[in-house]
Amino acid sequence: MSTPFNPWEMACQQLDLVANKLSLDPNLHAKLRHCKRALIVSVPVIMDNGEIRVFEGYRVQHNVDRGPAKGGIRYHPDVTLDEVKAMAMWMTWKCAVVNIPYGGAKGGVVCDPANMSEREIEKMTRRLTSEIAIIIGPDKDIPAPDVNTNPQVMSWIMDTYSMGVGYSAPGVVTGKPVEMGGSLGRHTATGRGAMLVLQEAMQHRGMKPQDTRVAIQGFGNVGGSFARFLHEWGCRIVAVTDVSGGIFNSSGIDIPALQTHVANHPHRLIAGFEGGDFVGSAEAANRELMTLDVDVLAPCALANQITTDNAAAIKAKIVVEGANGPTTPDADIILNERGVWVLPDILANAGGVTVSYFEWVQDLQSIFWDEDRIDHELTKIMKRGFRDVLAIAEQEKCPMRMAAYMLAVNRVATAVKWRGVYP
Ligand code: GLU
Numbered sequence: 001m002s003t004p005f006n007p008w009e010m011a012c013q014q015l016d017l018v019a020n021k022l023s024l025d026p027n028l029h030a031k032l033r034h035c036k037r038a039l040i041v042s043v044p045v046i047m048d049n050g051e052i053r054v055f056e057g058y059r060v061q062h063n064v065d066r067g068p069a070k071g072g073i074r075y076h077p078d079v080t081l082d083e084v085k086a087m088a089m090w091m092t093w094k095c096a097v098v099n100i101p102y103g104g105a106k107g108g109v110v111c112d113p114a115n116m117s118e119r120e121i122e123k124m125t126r127r128l129t130s131e132i133a134i135i136i137g138p139d140k141d142i143p144a145p146d147v148n149t150n151p152q153v154m155s156w157i158m159d160t161y162s163m164g165v166g167y168s169a170p171g172v173v174t175g176k177p178v179e180m181g182g183s184l185g186r187h188t189a190t191g192r193g194a195m196l197v198l199q200e201a202m203q204h205r206g207m208k209p210q211d212t213r214v215a216i217q218g219f220g221n222v223g224g225s226f227a228r229f230l231h232e233w234g235c236r237i238v239a240v241t242d243v244s245g246g247i248f249n250s251s252g253i254d255i256p257a258l259q260t261h262v263a264n265h266p267h268r269l270i271a272g273f274e275g276g277d278f279v280g281s282a283e284a285a286n287r288e289l290m291t292l293d294v295d296v297l298a299p300c301a302l303a304n305q306i307t308t309d310n311a312a313a314i315k316a317k318i319v320v321e322g323a324n325g326p327t328t329p330d331a332d333i334i335l336n337e338r339g340v341w342v343l344p345d346i347l348a349n350a351g352g353v354t355v356s357y358f359e360w361v362q363d364l365q366s367i368f369w370d371e372d373r374i375d376h377e378l379t380k381i382m383k384r385g386f387r388d389v390l391a392i393a394e395q396e397k398c399p400m401r402m403a404a405y406m407l408a409v410n411r412v413a414t415a416v417k418w419r420g421v422y423p
Contacts, residue, residue, distance in 0.1 A: 005304045005328070007086035013329050015089070018405035021398070028413045031421070032092075035085050036069075036103075037061045041131035043109060045124045048117050055124060059107040059132040061141055062088035065415040068139055069105035070095060070353060072146025072175075073128075073153070075121075079108035083303070087146075090324055091353070094346040096408035098385040100357045105141050107132065113148050114267065125153050129160040136161065138171030138364065144356050145175040145221065147302070151187070155180060171363040174356035183359035185374035186352075191225025192375070193351015194322045195233065196382040197343050198296065201318060204390070205341075209234035213250075213294040215316070216240050217286060218301030219270050222322040222349065224259060226300055231255035235296070239289045242301075244269040246285025248292075249276030290314060299326035306331045314340060321345035336399050344401035346408060347385050354381050 012033055019029040043055040058081050061069040071091035084106045092104030109128055113121055135141055145154060154175045161172045170181030178184060185192070202212065212235045216223045219242045227237050236252035247253055247270055254275050261273045271280070279285040290297065290306065291313040299305045300322030306314065311327075311334035319335065320343045321327065327335070327342060335342055355378055362368050369377075393403035 005307075006082055007080075007303055007325055008082035008089075010303075010325065010328060011086035011089045014401075014405060015409065017329070018402060018409050021396075021402060022406055022409060022413075024409065024413060025417075028416055031416055032063065032409065032412065035060050035062045035088055036064060037135060038081065038085065039132060039135055040081065041128065043124055043127045043131060045120060045127060047120055055109050055111045055128075057107070057109040057128045057131065058084045059135060059141070059143075060084045060088040060105060061135065062104040062106075063092045063412060063416075064103035065412060065419055066096060066103055067101035068103065069141035070102035070144070070356065071105040071107070072144045072352075073107035073109070073149050073157075074146035075109050075111050075113045075148040075153075077110060077112045078302075079110045084108045086303075087324055090346060092412060093405060093408035094350045094353060096411040097346050097389065097404050098350045098354055098381050099411070100354060100381070102142075102353070102357065105143075106146070107143055108146075121153070122156055125156040126160045129157045130164065133161055133164050136172060138169055138360070142171070142356070142360055143173050144353070147220070149175075150221075151175060151177045151182060154182075171360055174359040176359070181359075181363050183355055183362055183374060184369070184371045185378070186355045186359055187221065188225035188229075189355035189378060190222045190322065190349050190352030191227075191229055193354060193378060193382050194222070194226045194298070194300075194320055194348050195229040196351065196379055197348045197386050198230070198298075198318070198320050199233070200383055200386040200390075201320075201341065201343055205317075207295065207317075210236075212236065212296060213238045214296040214298065215289050215292045215294045216298045216300055216322075217289055217305060217326075218242060218299070218323065219258070219262060220268075220301070222352075223298070223300035224262065226298060226322055227253075227255045228259060238294060239292055240270060241282065241285040241289050242270050243282050244271035245278055245280040245282055246270075246289055247273055247276040247278055248288070292316075296320060299323050302326070304328060306335070308334065311335055312338070314338075316340060318343065321348045324349065332399070332401060342399060342401055344404050347389055347400070347404045350385060351378060351382055354378055
């Protein structure tokens with residue numbers, strides 16, 4: 001029997017590989033291999049039926065040497081402390097790759113929001129906020145949306161935190177609605193950032209959008225907006241999956257129609273959409289999607305999707321990682337050997353945290369930017385990130401993931417060195 005996937009071990013393995021390549025000082029390596037702080041909290045909630053359920057929640061800060069901790073909060077039944085630690089470490093590298101002044105954090109609650117009422121989710125969110133309030137704050141650690149959390153959840157976090165401190169503190173959280181200190185463009189930022197990185201990559205390879213077939217795993221915040229932007233650019237989206245199954249249409253899925261369908265679906269799912277062949281099992285649909293004959297494959301859902309089980313069968317020329325940690329290190333080796341160009345998560349999905357940074361800056365200054373400025377600044381940062389990583393990859397003759405890690409780990413390690421170890 002194979003050992004179960006452990007994201008924290010995967011994150012450490014990735015760090016070890018780059019530390020080796022950089023000949024990183026073992027003392028700096030040791031510091032970066034540990035999370036600064038991990039808080040485990042119990043979140044008791046009086047459910048609608050009067051019963052008390054106690055959920056387990058986490059907030060982990062991996063490193064704050066380059067600035068306050070930053071990272072999302074996810075609600076999912078499979079959340080574990082090790083997963084949250086891994087995601088916190090990945091946030092440290094992600095912020096460093098695009099050179100925004102944050103360290104890395106992540107949070108999560110083990111729960112199944114699909115089977116909870118809105119009232120239950122609100123109570124859980126407010127109690128979680130009050131439990132982690134001792135370590136979050138606009139100068140300390142700024143949460144944001146992640147899997148199954150959204151602007152409404154961010155509003156409850158902001159409100160609860162503000163009640164505690166006695167004044168409105170919009171800078172405590174990003175991904176808020178625009179009406180209460182959120183930023184224009186934040187909701188679609190991760191998808192837009194992934195599109196910008198893919199555009200640079202395709203231009204570099206001389207690929208034209210009209211000749212490009214794309215398969216996307218996940219149709220939530222990231223996959224949905226990524227699909228929309230690529231569709232508008234002229235790519236053909238031939239497959240989309242989510243937890244309810246997958247839609248396959250070799251002449252191209254009508255993405256705006258699918259988005260309308262999902263927006264009107266009671267659980268925001270693609271099930272029931274008629275513009276393609278529907279495979280009604282997520283497992284079967286994902287198996288088919290991963291090995292489809294396409295030019296671009298975009299895993300935009302969860303970690304551990306491209307593994308040694310399917311890497312050898314992937315036909316895409318480019319893999320763009322909208323999700324965090326979708327490719328295991330062993331699968332990475334197989335993809336590289338086969339010449340598949342992987343645009344790594346810490347670069348490809350950094351658009352979300354980048355516009356989160358813009359939101360935080362706007363909140364702290366109480367001056368708000370228009371959409372053109374957001375798009376312009378995001379484009380500048382994503383293109384610069386791509387170019388910086390590509391330059392290292394070409395110089396070192398290494399994969400883009402290794403190059404992105406070299407850039408990020410170097411930046412963080414340099415900050416650690418300047419600051420020294422207290423006391
Ligand atoms: N959860 C997103 C990520 O994994 C965004 C984090 C943020 O905006 O702080 O990058």
